[in-house]
Structures are given as structure tokens and as C-alpha cells.
Amino acid sequence: MAHFLLIQCPDEPGLVYKITGVLFRHGLNILRNGEFVERENSRFFMRTEFAGDFDPAQLLAELTELLPPGASIRFSDNHPxxxxxxxxxxxxxxxxxxxxxxxxxxxxxxxxxxxxxxxxxxxxxxxxxxxxxxxxxxxxxxxxxxxxxxxxxxxxxxxxxxxxxxxxxxxxxxxxxxxxxxxxxxxxxxxxxxxxxxxxxxxxxxxxxxxxxxxxxxxxxxxxxxxxxxxxxxxxxxxxxxxxxxxxxxxxxxxxxxxxxxxxxxxxxxxxxxxxx
Amino acid sequence: MAHFLLIQCPDEPGLVYKITGVLFRHGLNILRNGEFVERENSRFFMRTEFAGDFDPAQLLAELTELLPPGASIRFSDNHPxxxxxxxxxxxxxxxxxxxxxxxxxxxxxxxxxxxxxxxxxxxxxxxxxxxxxxxxxxxxxxxxxxxxxxxxxxxxxxxxxxxxxxxxxxxxxxxxxxxxxxxxxxxxxxxxxxxxxxxxxxxxxxxxxxxxxxxxxxxxxxxxxxxxxxxxxxxxxxxxxxxxxxxxxxxxxxxxxxxxxxxxxxxxxxxxxxxxx
Amino acid sequence: MAHFLLIQCPDEPGLVYKITGVLFRHGLNILRNGEFVERENSRFFMRTEFAGDFDPAQLLAELTELLPPGASIRFSDNHPxxxxxxxxxxxxxxxxxxxxxxxxxxxxxxxxxxxxxxxxxxxxxxxxxxxxxxxxxxxxxxxxxxxxxxxxxxxxxxxxxxxxxxxxxxxxxxxxxxxxxxxxxxxxxxxxxxxxxxxxxxxxxxxxxxxxxxxxxxxxxxxxxxxxxxxxxxxxxxxxxxxxxxxxxxxxxxxxxxxxxxxxxxxxxxxxxxxxx
Amino acid sequence: MAHFLLIQCPDEPGLVYKITGVLFRHGLNILRNGEFVERENSRFFMRTEFAGDFDPAQLLAELTELLPPGASIRFSDNHPxxxxxxxxxxxxxxxxxxxxxxxxxxxxxxxxxxxxxxxxxxxxxxxxxxxxxxxxxxxxxxxxxxxxxxxxxxxxxxxxxxxxxxxxxxxxxxxxxxxxxxxxxxxxxxxxxxxxxxxxxxxxxxxxxxxxxxxxxxxxxxxxxxxxxxxxxxxxxxxxxxxxxxxxxxxxxxxxxxxxxxxxxxxxxxxxxxxxx
Missing domain, CATH: 3.40.50.170 (Formyl transferase, N-terminal domain)
Known part of the structure; x- marks a missing residue:
């Protein structure tokens, strides 16, 4: 089953690197990655489709620590x-x-x-x-x-x-x-x-x-x-x-x-x- | 050269017949004909593309006589x-x-x-x-x-x-x-x-x-x-x-x-x- | 109910006039008329949407008489x-x-x-x-x-x-x-x-x-x-x-x-x- | 001026992380990132739009070292x-x-x-x-x-x-x-x-x-x-x-x-x- 990670937060340098680092350390493989910065409001959006087994709570904790305060972090899968x-x-x-x-x-x-x-x-x-x-x-x-x-x-x-x-x-x-x-x-x-x-x-x-x-x-x-x-x-x-x-x-x-x-x-x-x- | 006849007037029975009759009697051949009645306002629109030689003034006079008062009758050709x-x-x-x-x-x-x-x-x-x-x-x-x-x-x-x-x-x-x-x-x-x-x-x-x-x-x-x-x-x-x-x-x-x-x-x-x- | 008349035949001068004449004499009112001549094969196509009561057999007989041999004449209505x-x-x-x-x-x-x-x-x-x-x-x-x-x-x-x-x-x-x-x-x-x-x-x-x-x-x-x-x-x-x-x-x-x-x-x-x- | 990094190579885990790590260590900010893995041939494609000053030769050397052999690495900018x-x-x-x-x-x-x-x-x-x-x-x-x-x-x-x-x-x-x-x-x-x-x-x-x-x-x-x-x-x-x-x-x-x-x-x-x- 494909999993999706959806992150929205204020932009700052190194976000893609930091986020994908977490996924890499957990042995998760990225299948598709889209990232976009709305320059007007300096807002960062990223959608990552990845494969592999993981503990959502653990991943969420690590991502929350890395990302700017107020970041929205959602895991999703294609469950109905x-x-x-x-x-x-x-x-x-x-x-x-x-x-x-x-x-x-x-x-x-x-x-x-x-x-x-x-x-x-x-x-x-x-x-x-x-x-x-x-x-x-x-x-x-x-x-x-x-x-x-x-x-x-x-x-x-x-x-x-x-x-x-x-x-x-x-x-x-x-x-x-x-x-x-x-x-x-x-x-x-x-x-x-x-x-x-x-x-x-x-x-x-x-x-x-x-x-x-x-x-x-x-x-x-x-x-x-x-x-x-x-x-x-x-x-x-x-x-x-x-x-x-x-x-x-x-x-x-x-x-x-x-x-x-x-x-x-x-x-x-x-x-x-x-x-x- | 192709000629166009563009007529707009209140609708009434027989308009297509009457108009194409004038063209027929002048020996003009219709290549394409589009006709539409806007039912809301009972308004008749017709565009006829035809071939042949004709006297516009004469045709206009005959059409004016046949059509309801206030009809708009335009001849056109594809001159630049x-x-x-x-x-x-x-x-x-x-x-x-x-x-x-x-x-x-x-x-x-x-x-x-x-x-x-x-x-x-x-x-x-x-x-x-x-x-x-x-x-x-x-x-x-x-x-x-x-x-x-x-x-x-x-x-x-x-x-x-x-x-x-x-x-x-x-x-x-x-x-x-x-x-x-x-x-x-x-x-x-x-x-x-x-x-x-x-x-x-x-x-x-x-x-x-x-x-x-x-x-x-x-x-x-x-x-x-x-x-x-x-x-x-x-x-x-x-x-x-x-x-x-x-x-x-x-x-x-x-x-x-x-x-x-x-x-x-x-x-x-x-x-x-x-x-x- | 709207009726449709669909005619396909070799082209010749006066067809629109002749066909709409038949409809006019039967007191039928044309709501929309499309006519097209395929010049390559000199073939005439006409679709007429009209309103009014009529005897299809009678109309068909009159149209057959007027049109070139081999004409295809179809009446249709929007019956399911x-x-x-x-x-x-x-x-x-x-x-x-x-x-x-x-x-x-x-x-x-x-x-x-x-x-x-x-x-x-x-x-x-x-x-x-x-x-x-x-x-x-x-x-x-x-x-x-x-x-x-x-x-x-x-x-x-x-x-x-x-x-x-x-x-x-x-x-x-x-x-x-x-x-x-x-x-x-x-x-x-x-x-x-x-x-x-x-x-x-x-x-x-x-x-x-x-x-x-x-x-x-x-x-x-x-x-x-x-x-x-x-x-x-x-x-x-x-x-x-x-x-x-x-x-x-x-x-x-x-x-x-x-x-x-x-x-x-x-x-x-x-x-x-x-x-x- | 916006810069583009275009990479194509066999897929393997950690590519996005490794590549963006190089950019991060050089202080370059990613504005948009698109990544796609063609699963049929397990082939990795990534386009990164980024801002900042850099030495292309140095970056190329670091990326070449990190990426699988045969990787295609192109820098581009929007020069005419x-x-x-x-x-x-x-x-x-x-x-x-x-x-x-x-x-x-x-x-x-x-x-x-x-x-x-x-x-x-x-x-x-x-x-x-x-x-x-x-x-x-x-x-x-x-x-x-x-x-x-x-x-x-x-x-x-x-x-x-x-x-x-x-x-x-x-x-x-x-x-x-x-x-x-x-x-x-x-x-x-x-x-x-x-x-x-x-x-x-x-x-x-x-x-x-x-x-x-x-x-x-x-x-x-x-x-x-x-x-x-x-x-x-x-x-x-x-x-x-x-x-x-x-x-x-x-x-x-x-x-x-x-x-x-x-x-x-x-x-x-x-x-x-x-x-x-």
C-alpha cells in the first residue's frame, strides 16, 4: 500500500533535506515527491508518496521536532x-x-x-x-x-x-x-x-x-x-x-x-x- | 467567389421557402444554408452561402417585398x-x-x-x-x-x-x-x-x-x-x-x-x- | 412534438426551395434548418426541424416526386x-x-x-x-x-x-x-x-x-x-x-x-x- | 536568477535526501522540487529549482560521488x-x-x-x-x-x-x-x-x-x-x-x-x- 506524507509550514532552508532524511533513516523509499513554495507568503508544501513499513506516531514525533512550529503534518494512505x-x-x-x-x-x-x-x-x-x-x-x-x-x-x-x-x-x-x-x-x-x-x-x-x-x-x-x-x-x-x-x-x-x-x-x-x- | 445572404426578421411561416425561391428564380445555387428561430422572441435568422451572378439591388428589392417589415437583409461576400x-x-x-x-x-x-x-x-x-x-x-x-x-x-x-x-x-x-x-x-x-x-x-x-x-x-x-x-x-x-x-x-x-x-x-x-x- | 426531415441526394439547383415549398404548402413551420453540400461528390444533405400536423405518406410522396432519383428521405421525430x-x-x-x-x-x-x-x-x-x-x-x-x-x-x-x-x-x-x-x-x-x-x-x-x-x-x-x-x-x-x-x-x-x-x-x-x- | 538541477539515474533509497543534502550544505534554498520514479524500469528523475550562489563544478563533483554510476546530472539556468x-x-x-x-x-x-x-x-x-x-x-x-x-x-x-x-x-x-x-x-x-x-x-x-x-x-x-x-x-x-x-x-x-x-x-x-x- 502506498503512503502519503503531507506537510505544510512556513518555508525555511533545508526542509526537503530534513524531511526526506527522516524517511531515509526509517528505510522508507520515496516513489514520488512534489514540493512547492508559495513565494508570496513564503509557505512550504510537500507531498511525498513512499513505500515501506513505519510507526506513524514515531515518524510524526521526529518530524514535529524538525519542522517549524505550527507545521501541519498529515499521514495518509489510500484507505477508502x-x-x-x-x-x-x-x-x-x-x-x-x-x-x-x-x-x-x-x-x-x-x-x-x-x-x-x-x-x-x-x-x-x-x-x-x-x-x-x-x-x-x-x-x-x-x-x-x-x-x-x-x-x-x-x-x-x-x-x-x-x-x-x-x-x-x-x-x-x-x-x-x-x-x-x-x-x-x-x-x-x-x-x-x-x-x-x-x-x-x-x-x-x-x-x-x-x-x-x-x-x-x-x-x-x-x-x-x-x-x-x-x-x-x-x-x-x-x-x-x-x-x-x-x-x-x-x-x-x-x-x-x-x-x-x-x-x-x-x-x-x-x-x-x-x-x- | 462565394456570396452570403444574411437575414434577420420576425419569424413567420414560409420564410425559408420564400427566400430560397427568390434565389432559385435568379438561378443562384445554395452551397450551405443555416437557419435558426429564437423561440423566446420568435425571431428568424438565416445565413445562405450561394454561388452565381446577380444584381444585389434587384435581389434586395424582391426580398424586401417578401419579408416582414423591419427585416434586416445583408449581402456579403468574402471581400477583404x-x-x-x-x-x-x-x-x-x-x-x-x-x-x-x-x-x-x-x-x-x-x-x-x-x-x-x-x-x-x-x-x-x-x-x-x-x-x-x-x-x-x-x-x-x-x-x-x-x-x-x-x-x-x-x-x-x-x-x-x-x-x-x-x-x-x-x-x-x-x-x-x-x-x-x-x-x-x-x-x-x-x-x-x-x-x-x-x-x-x-x-x-x-x-x-x-x-x-x-x-x-x-x-x-x-x-x-x-x-x-x-x-x-x-x-x-x-x-x-x-x-x-x-x-x-x-x-x-x-x-x-x-x-x-x-x-x-x-x-x-x-x-x-x-x-x- | 418536434419533427425532423432528413434528406440526402445528389445536389441540383433549387432543392431547398422545392423541399421547403412542400412543407409550406402543408402549413408546417420550420424551426431550424441545416443544409450542406459536399462539393467533392456534389451531394446534398438537409435536416429540417419543423412543427405542425402532417400525413407522412403524403409528404413523402410529394417529396419523392420533386427530388432526384435515389434520394434518401427520412421522417423522424424524437420518439424514444x-x-x-x-x-x-x-x-x-x-x-x-x-x-x-x-x-x-x-x-x-x-x-x-x-x-x-x-x-x-x-x-x-x-x-x-x-x-x-x-x-x-x-x-x-x-x-x-x-x-x-x-x-x-x-x-x-x-x-x-x-x-x-x-x-x-x-x-x-x-x-x-x-x-x-x-x-x-x-x-x-x-x-x-x-x-x-x-x-x-x-x-x-x-x-x-x-x-x-x-x-x-x-x-x-x-x-x-x-x-x-x-x-x-x-x-x-x-x-x-x-x-x-x-x-x-x-x-x-x-x-x-x-x-x-x-x-x-x-x-x-x-x-x-x-x-x- | 533561478537555477535548475536535473538528475536522471537508476532508482535507489535515499536519493532525494542525499541530493537535497548537498544543496542544503551549500546554503541553497529549494523553491520547487519534482521527483518521479518510473517503476517499470526503476528509473529516478528529479528536477529541483533553487536559489543561491554556487560553484557548479564543486556541486557536480559532490553529486557524482553520491549518485549511482551513470547518473545524468545537468545544471541549468534560464539563460536564453x-x-x-x-x-x-x-x-x-x-x-x-x-x-x-x-x-x-x-x-x-x-x-x-x-x-x-x-x-x-x-x-x-x-x-x-x-x-x-x-x-x-x-x-x-x-x-x-x-x-x-x-x-x-x-x-x-x-x-x-x-x-x-x-x-x-x-x-x-x-x-x-x-x-x-x-x-x-x-x-x-x-x-x-x-x-x-x-x-x-x-x-x-x-x-x-x-x-x-x-x-x-x-x-x-x-x-x-x-x-x-x-x-x-x-x-x-x-x-x-x-x-x-x-x-x-x-x-x-x-x-x-x-x-x-x-x-x-x-x-x-x-x-x-x-x-x-
Whole structure:
């Protein structure tokens, strides 16, 4: 099994040398190493893929001693991540993820699907995944979010994936899953933030539309972008046609962004991501 | 030589039949025909490419009689259009167009280059094109635009192309060249309107950047979009790197959009375009 | 409901006029019209989308009379096409089509799935589609194809879709479904014809891989291409990684090509296609 | 000025640690580090971008001592490379490179242009670059190549760029510039090797065309690929239209591939490349 070491800290001379020295002394062999210094903030990022047996606690202790205070040090492996999917009525992202999951391609265990509507229950059941209908009807936002959080809690998900969940989440909700809440936005952000991006795109007469997978933070549609993709369109396409065409992009972008995150390729750097191949 | 007939009018039954009947009776052979009805506004667009000899005035009279009042009927051929290029300091769009012009690939005659700086004079001279330096130093916007208009006027250009002309033009200026003023915007509109789109893109941490060629109208960066294109970027690229990468997209998008316009493929439909292959 | 008229014949003057005249006299309104003349062979193609009630037999008779001998005249509407899917072991194209079908997005009725292996039976059953396992073990090609044909026959499919069916079909088999047999090839044809295109791509060190949806004819991988798409790759990807990445392209290209065919956008012109928007 | 260290050798444990240790002891700060092990052949590749003053001979000696025998160790900086361009009649790649060169964007000094035709002399002269017309008329291949080599020799170019040079070069010629001869092929290799790829693409009815920049080796169109790019086409485009559309791709792909090579991003690994961001 491949292991990953993900380090983020203030830059200083000798970091690669020191870190790889620890790995070397433990007899671990580096298979791939990516390192990047963001010069603006003099911030160091390194992702190391390595092979061999090791004691994570021991390695962590040695690395912590060597690295500047406040360094973020994460070990990861490609164990399947525990996730919960949230959706509303549109099936395309949910079905994409459930199919990949059924064939072991998602590097995740889908523990449950939560929706504020009933429509997608059939789909979840086809794939033998527990489905929770948590209606928002007649509830305040706070009450509904409390109900969703209560449904999520027992699953203890590592990540929560918004697979076309069409309600805006409060900062309070988001704070429960910092950098662990991933959303697909149906436009090429920052174009067309907010509701009905395809209607907006149609009105503006753009020639390309897109989709954006991003971590959710407390600001709507402003979280760190993981992946974006686009497709060309033309004047013959209505807003509805665009939405249809856009779905193919949305689901692929979401699925690929999850792979990047679950396989330990992605760092969050304030409102941006650093992503190593 | 291929001829083009471009018709735009309110939709009603029988339009294709009536229009092609006129062409048939004049012995003209249709090589390609594109027709589109925008259902929202029940508006009819047709582009016909045909071969044969004809009297434009006669054809126009017959078509006018047949078509609903207010129909726009244009004949076009692929004669080289008379154009003037405007630029500021960056060379990449201007050099792209001058090279294509030098090799007869632009379907246009570049009559002159106008700039508010002197830097690009050398480039214009390399290609034997008159260069006019019209400084904005010490002038009000009105006075500077008047000087530019006075420089443009004797050339009587069919189109004015803003090949990275970095000053905002007033509605009064734009009104002199309705649907004849083409700009390249260095972002994937409507993302990053206004100044410094690459700096904005860097700040936002996007994963794709783009460029947009559009007709200029009275609202900044809101004119009908002709063509857009994008390239992927990643966290390793600074705003300066993005600008550099973006130039390749900008110049190709601008050159291709001019080809579409000059070869009679493009209709303006309020704030959008209808473009036939 | 929208109707489509698809005409292919030798070119001659007045065809658009004559054809649209018939529609006009029947009170039918043209919503979109695409016309193209392949000059090399002087061949005329026209696709007309129109609205209104009509008697197909009457219209066909009038058009046949007007058009040159040998004209192909097809009426179509967007009724769901009856199709059978064939697959082997890989699920990604089959699951893509079954999901779209379940949500009414395929413009088709999937009547059955036929496979030479048992693995995909579960998937078909999840979506309540009859699954036929027709093993090729111990059979000659002729005998196996006869068994497949016998399984297909009672469904009377309008199209047979090879959704990663990994056996080569004989000319005799293909002749049963002329221009009605659609395949997805896992490379950017004509690069990497034949087996193991991803292994070939890895060996060659290409920087882009792709997929090709095409009609099957009697020559392996030589049928008329409907749609192609690509994704960038790099040196870090093994042949296996490429295959994984390629699947996302394959399934989307296949699904989109079916939409083009089922919605009547595609003409076959010898070994090529003519496709109207 | 940024420096680059490029190392290629058989893999063994501790390489990153040992190499970065040398840099650390010399007080050099790593700005970016990319490392990759090709597992198939257990081959190690590392590109390190670093800042600081150093004695290359001393560093080279220390690294040679540490690394396995046969290691390739190259220091590079982003000094402009000395290059000669070769072309035939088509201008688009040559003009692209000359314009970039004139504005300091190529990271190279274009010492001369060599052509087997006279047509491009004007272009070279517009940019004040020496132009050598070396006709192949009446010469054997050997004699013509000898004349070209004699013209090249005094310039001592670091790289020779074939900017649409349309003659096949012998193995003997290629051997003079191993991994230093870069070509643009006007197709998406390995599709359409050999002559007239656009005519081949038209005949085959493909829906995408492309271009490939590659190092030239002794086998025609088989050298290590640096970069590829594509554009969509459709049935309305003739072979000539495709060639025209293809030019935009060719020139950008060639220019970008040169930037990758000149900035020290590219390793040649037998018949492939390893390219670090």
C-alpha cells in the first residue's frame, strides 16, 4: 500500500533535506515527491508518496521536532474514506458517485445519502445505500440544519459531499466539517455565483459553460476551488439545454475532485488549493 | 467567389421557402444554408452561402417585398474588410493580426494602427502599416476620443479592432461604430470584469483561465460575445505567469472571432450573437 | 412534438426551395434548418426541424416526386428509440446508459442487455433490464454470433449499442444492422486501432488520449466517426491509470453520440458522418 | 536568477535526501522540487529549482560521488538558449517564434533561419534575423544535408527547431543534434504519420485534429513527444480548412514546447519524455 506524507509550514532552508532524511533513516523509499513554495507568503508544501513499513506516531514525533512550529503534518494512505452524500432532486451527481462506489472506483465507503426531498430514495435503494429524507418543510434553517447534523453525526463521516444539494448551508453548519465539505457548483466560478447559473449564462450569451468543485467555507461559492471544467455551447441551446449539457461536466468534475482529495493530493491554502499530481 | 445572404426578421411561416425561391428564380445555387428561430422572441435568422451572378439591388428589392417589415437583409461576400487596429503596449494581439494580414489570412486590409503609446510603432513599421500615436497625456477623455475619432475617420474602416487597447471607451465613441467595434477581453467573461483579470484570477485560485472576444457596446464588458476559449492553470502559476499563458488564448480567440465576423458568420441579436458555421 | 426531415441526394439547383415549398404548402413551420453540400461528390444533405400536423405518406410522396432519383428521405421525430445494449465485463459505459435511461435522458427504451460474460448481470438487474448471458466459450465465432443474433431478433431493436463489447464482430453480423450498430472505441481513432489502445498509448508516450464513438461497418475500427473527445495525460500515468482516466471520456462520448443519432442529427455519408447541430 | 538541477539515474533509497543534502550544505534554498520514479524500469528523475550562489563544478563533483554510476546530472539556468530555426514555405510557426523572440518571450536567441526555399526570407529580414537559403534542387539528400550542416555549424546552436521544415532528415543528420532537434508534426501522433495528415484526416472523417511537438530521433515521427494539442472540426471543413485551423494549434504547441525545453522542464527517457511543471 502506498503512503502519503503531507506537510505544510512556513518555508525555511533545508526542509526537503530534513524531511526526506527522516524517511531515509526509517528505510522508507520515496516513489514520488512534489514540493512547492508559495513565494508570496513564503509557505512550504510537500507531498511525498513512499513505500515501506513505519510507526506513524514515531515518524510524526521526529518530524514535529524538525519542522517549524505550527507545521501541519498529515499521514495518509489510500484507505477508502468514510463519506456521506447529500443531494436534493437531481440524480446525475449522486448516480455517478453511487455507480463508482458500487465498482470500488471512488476510494470511499458511502455510508448514507441524505436529502431534503424524497425523489432520490429509489436510486439510493438500487445501490443498497441507506437513504435519509430530512425535509425542510415547515422548519427554520436552524432547525433543518440541526436535523441534518443529527442524521450525519452517527456516521462520523470523514467527508460530506454535496452532490447537487440545493440549499445554502449556514456558517455554523460548515464549521462542523472544516475542509471536509465538498460541493459541485454548476458554473465556472466566479462567473454566475448564486442561483440559476444556466439561466444567467443563457441571458449573457456565453459560448462556454462549466462546473466547479470546491470546498465549502463560510462564504457562498467562495471556498477553495479543487477542479473546474468547461464545454462549448452555442446560440441554439436554451437554458434548459445548457443545464442538460452541464450535467455531464458537473458529475465528472465532482467525481475527479473527490479522487484528488481522497487520494491525498490536495492542500487547502487559505482560500485556494495546492494540488500535486 | 462565394456570396452570403444574411437575414434577420420576425419569424413567420414560409420564410425559408420564400427566400430560397427568390434565389432559385435568379438561378443562384445554395452551397450551405443555416437557419435558426429564437423561440423566446420568435425571431428568424438565416445565413445562405450561394454561388452565381446577380444584381444585389434587384435581389434586395424582391426580398424586401417578401419579408416582414423591419427585416434586416445583408449581402456579403468574402471581400477583404477595411479595418483599423487599436492597441496600447502589449504586442501579442497586434503582432498576431499583422502577421496574418501580411500573409493574406485575415480577410481584411489593415489600414492603420492607432495607439495611445509609442511602443508598438516599431512593430507596425516592420509590417509597413501606418502607425498613429495619439497620446492621452494631459487630455480629457472627451478630447482624447475626439483625437482618435479624427484619426480614424479618413480611413473609413468597416471594423475597428481593439487588439489590447487598454482604455475604456465612452458610449459616444462606441456609437460611431455600432456592431463594428470588436474587443478582446483577457478573461472568461463574465468572470473577472474590469481591470486586472489575471490578478483577480490568481486571488480567487481558479483552475482555468480564458479570453473573450466580443462586440463593444455602451456597457463595459457587456457586449455580445463572439468567441471564448480557456486553458487550465494550477497553483504554481503567479498572476504574471497566468497573464503570459493567457496571451496565447487571447490572440487566437481574437483572430478567430475576426474571421467569423469578416466572413459573414455572425449576427448580433441584442446582447448576444447568433453564429452559423 | 418536434419533427425532423432528413434528406440526402445528389445536389441540383433549387432543392431547398422545392423541399421547403412542400412543407409550406402543408402549413408546417420550420424551426431550424441545416443544409450542406459536399462539393467533392456534389451531394446534398438537409435536416429540417419543423412543427405542425402532417400525413407522412403524403409528404413523402410529394417529396419523392420533386427530388432526384435515389434520394434518401427520412421522417423522424424524437420518439424514444428501441435499443439493445451489448457489453462484456467493464461497467462504465453500460452503467452510464442505464442510469440515463432510468431517468428518461437517453431518448431510448433499453429493451435488454446482452453480454458474453456474467459480471454485468447484477447491474442490469439493479435497473430492472433483462440480461442475457450468451457465452462464447466453446463456440466458433459463427455459432456465437448466431446465438447473439437469435437473442437480439425478438427485440427488433432500432439500434444495437456496443457499450464496451470486447469481441470483434464479423461482416455478416454487422450486415444485420447497417448504420444501426454503434460502438465506442477506447482511443482517438485512427491512433491505436486494435487491441489494448491504452497500452499502446503508454508505450508511445502520448500526452493526450481519447475515445471515439462510431458506426460499425465491415472494417474493424474504420466505420463512420460520430464523436471524439480527449483528455490530457502525463508521464506519471501508467497504462492502467490511462484506462481509468479514459473511461470518463468513453462513457460521455458514447452517451452524447447516441443522443445525436437518436435525435436525428446524424447522416452517414459513405465512411463519414454529416452532423447538424 | 533561478537555477535548475536535473538528475536522471537508476532508482535507489535515499536519493532525494542525499541530493537535497548537498544543496542544503551549500546554503541553497529549494523553491520547487519534482521527483518521479518510473517503476517499470526503476528509473529516478528529479528536477529541483533553487536559489543561491554556487560553484557548479564543486556541486557536480559532490553529486557524482553520491549518485549511482551513470547518473545524468545537468545544471541549468534560464539563460536564453542559442537556437537556429529551419523552415520551408509555411510561415505560421516561423513568424510565431520570430515575434516571440523579438519581444524576449522565447528564452532563446534566434541566431539564424535556414530554409530550402526562398519564400520566408522576407519574414526573417523583417525581424533582422540572418536567412540562409539552402536549396535542395539538384542535390542528393546527402549533399543537401551536408550543406545544411555546414550552414548550421558556425552558429553552434544549442537547439535546432524545425518550424515546418518539410523534408525528412536522415539518421546521420539527426545524430548531430541528439535530443536537441525539435519538430512540430501537423497531426495528433501517432494518428496520421507521414505526409499530408490533414488530407488523411479529411478522408477518415475525424472530428478532432491536433498537432504534436517532439524531439526528432532516427525514426520518422517516432521521437519523444513533448506536447500535443487538439481542436474540434466537423464535416463542413475541407482538408484545406483543416490545415488552416490546424496552424493555430501547431504554432502554439511548438512555442510552448520550446518554453518547456528551454526552461529545463523536460527529460528524455528513451522514446518518451518526463516533464515536470
Amino acid at each position: 474514506k468514510d463519506i456521506v452524500l447529500m443531494a436534493t432532486k437531481e440524480h446525475h451527481c449522486l448516480s455517478e458517485l453511487l455507480v463508482r462506489h458500487a465498482y470500488g472506483e471512488l476510494n470511499a465507503r458511502v455510508l448514507a445519502v441524505i436529502s431534503n426531498h424524497e425523489e432520490l430514495g429509489d436510486l439510493a435503494r438500487r445501490f443498497d445505500i441507506p437513504f435519509h429524507f430530512v425535509s425542510h418543510q415547515g422548519l427554520t434553517r436552524e432547525a433543518h440544519e440541526a436535523a441534518v447534523l443529527a442524521t450525519l453525526a452517527p456516521y462520523r463521516p470523514e467527508f460530506v459531499v454535496l452532490a447537487k444539494y440545493m440549499r445554502i448551508l449556514s456558517s455554523e453548519f460548515v464549521a462542523h466539517y472544516p475542509n471536509r465539505l465538498i460541493n459541485i457548483h454548476h458554473s465556472f466560478l466566479p462567473a454566475f455565483v448564486g442561483a440559476n447559473p444556466y439561466a444567467q449564462a443563457y441571458e449573457r450569451g456565453v459560448k462556454i459553460i462549466g462546473a466547479t468543485a470546491h470546498f465549502v467555507n463560510e462564504q457562498l461559492d467562495q471556498g477553495p476551488i479543487i477542479l473546474q471544467s468547461v464545454i462549448p455551447i452555442d446560440h441554439t441551446q436554451s437554458a434548459r439545454d445548457m443545464a442538460q449539457a452541464g450535467r455531464d461536466v458537473e458529475k465528472i468534475v465532482l467525481a475527479r475532485s473527490l479522487k484528488l482529495v481522497f487520494d491525498g493530493h490536495v492542500f487547502v491554502n487559505r482560500n485556494k488549493t495546492v494540488i500535486f499530481d | 474588410k477595411d479595418i483599423v487596429l487599436m492597441a496600447t503596449k502589449e504586442h501579442h494581439c497586434l503582432s498576431e493580426l499583422l502577421v496574418r494580414h501580411a500573409y493574406g489570412e485575415l480577410n481584411a486590409r489593415v489600414l492603420a494602427v492607432i495607439s495611445n503609446h509609442e511602443e508598438l510603432g516599431d512593430l507596425a513599421r516592420r509590417f509597413d502599416i501606418p502607425f498613429h500615436f495619439v497620446s492621452h497625456q494631459g487630455l480629457t477623455r472627451e478630447a482624447h476620443e475626439a483625437a482618435v475619432l479624427a484619426t480614424l475617420a479618413p480611413y473609413r474602416p468597416e471594423f475597428v479592432v481593439l487588439a489590447k487597447y487598454m482604455r475604456i471607451l465612452s458610449s459616444e465613441f462606441v456609437a460611431h461604430y455600432p456592431n463594428r467595434l470588436i474587443n478582446i477581453h483577457h478573461s472568461f467573461l463574465p468572470a473577472f470584469v474590469g481591470a486586472n483579470p489575471y490578478a483577480q484570477a490568481y486571488e480567487r485560485g481558479v483552475k482555468i483561465i480564458g479570453a473573450t472576444a466580443h462586440f463593444v457596446n455602451e456597457q463595459l464588458d457587456q457586449g455580445p460575445i463572439i468567441l471564448q476559449s480557456v486553458i487550465p492553470i494550477d497553483h504554481t502559476q503567479s498572476a504574471r505567469d497566468m497573464a503570459q499563458a493567457g496571451r496565447d488564448v487571447e490572440k487566437i480567440v481574437l483572430a478567430r472571432s475576426l474571421k467569423l465576423v469578416f466572413d459573414g458568420h455572425v449576427f448580433v441579436n441584442r446582447n448576444k450573437t447568433v453564429i452559423f458555421d | 428509440k428501441d435499443i439493445v445494449l451489448m457489453a462484456t465485463k467493464e461497467h462504465h459505459c453500460l452503467s452510464e446508459l442505464l442510469v440515463r435511461h432510468a431517468y428518461g435522458e437517453l431518448n431510448a427504451r433499453v429493451l435488454a442487455v446482452i453480454s458474453n460474460h456474467e459480471e454485468l448481470g447484477d447491474l442490469a438487474r439493479r435497473f430492472d433490464i433483462p440480461f442475457h448471458f450468451v457465452s462464447h466459450q466453446g463456440l466458433t465465432r459463427e455459432a456465437h454470433e448466431a446465438a447473439v443474433l437469435a437473442t437480439l431478433a425478438p427485440y427488433r431493436p432500432e439500434f444495437v449499442v456496443l457499450a464496451k463489447y470486447m469481441r470483434i464482430l464479423s461482416s455478416e453480423f454487422v450486415a444485420h444492422y447497417p448504420n444501426r450498430l454503434i460502438n465506442i472505441h477506447h482511443s482517438f481513432l485512427p491512433a491505436f486501432v486494435g487491441a489494448n489502445p491504452y497500452a499502446q498509448a503508454y508505450e508511445r508516450g502520448v500526452k493526450i488520449i481519447g475515445a471515439t464513438a462510431h458506426f460499425v461497418n465491415e472494417q474493424l475500427d474504420q466505420g463512420p466517426i460520430i464523436l471524439q473527445s480527449v483528455i490530457p495525460i502525463d508521464h506519471t500515468q501508467s497504462a492502467r491509470d490511462m484506462a481509468q482516466a479514459g473511461r470518463d471520456v468513453e462513457k460521455i462520448v458514447l452517451a452524447r453520440s447516441l443522443k445525436l443519432v437518436f435525435d436525428g442529427h446524424v447522416f452517414v455519408n459513405r465512411n463519414k458522418t454529416v452532423i447538424f447541430d | 538558449k542559442d537556437i537556429v530555426l529551419m523552415a520551408t514555405k509555411e510561415h505560421h510557426c516561423l513568424s510565431e517564434l520570430l515575434v516571440r523572440h523579438a519581444y524576449g518571450e522565447l528564452n532563446a536567441r534566434v541566431l539564424a533561419v535556414i530554409s530550402n526555399h526562398e519564400e520566408l526570407g522576407d519574414l526573417a529580414r523583417r525581424f533582422d534575423i540572418p536567412f540562409h537559403f539552402v536549396s535542395h534542387q539538384g542535390l542528393t539528400r546527402e549533399a543537401h544535408e551536408a550543406a545544411v550542416l555546414a550552414t548550421l555549424a558556425p552558429y553552434r546552436p544549442e537547439f535546432v527547431v524545425l518550424a515546418k521544415y518539410m523534408r525528412i532528415l536522415s539518421s546521420e543528420f539527426v545524430a548531430h543534434y541528439p535530443n536537441r532537434l525539435i519538430n512540430i508534426h501537423h497531426s495528433f501522433l501517432p494518428a496520421f504519420v507521414g505526409a499530408n495528415p490533414y488530407a488523411q484526416a479529411y478522408e477518415r472523417g475525424v472530428k478532432i485534429i491536433g498537432a504534436t511537438a517532439h524531439f526528432v530521433n532516427e525514426q520518422l515521427d517516432q521521437g519523444p513527444i513533448i506536447l500535443q494539442s487538439v481542436i474540434p472540426i466537423d464535416h463542413t471543413q475541407s482538408a484545406r480548412d483543416m490545415a488552416q485551423a490546424g496552424r493555430d494549434v501547431e504554432k502554439i504547441v511548438l512555442a510552448r514546447s520550446l518554453k518547456l525545453v528551454f526552461d529545463g522542464h523536460v527529460f528524455v527517457n528513451r522514446n518518451k519524455t518526463v516533464i515536470f511543471d
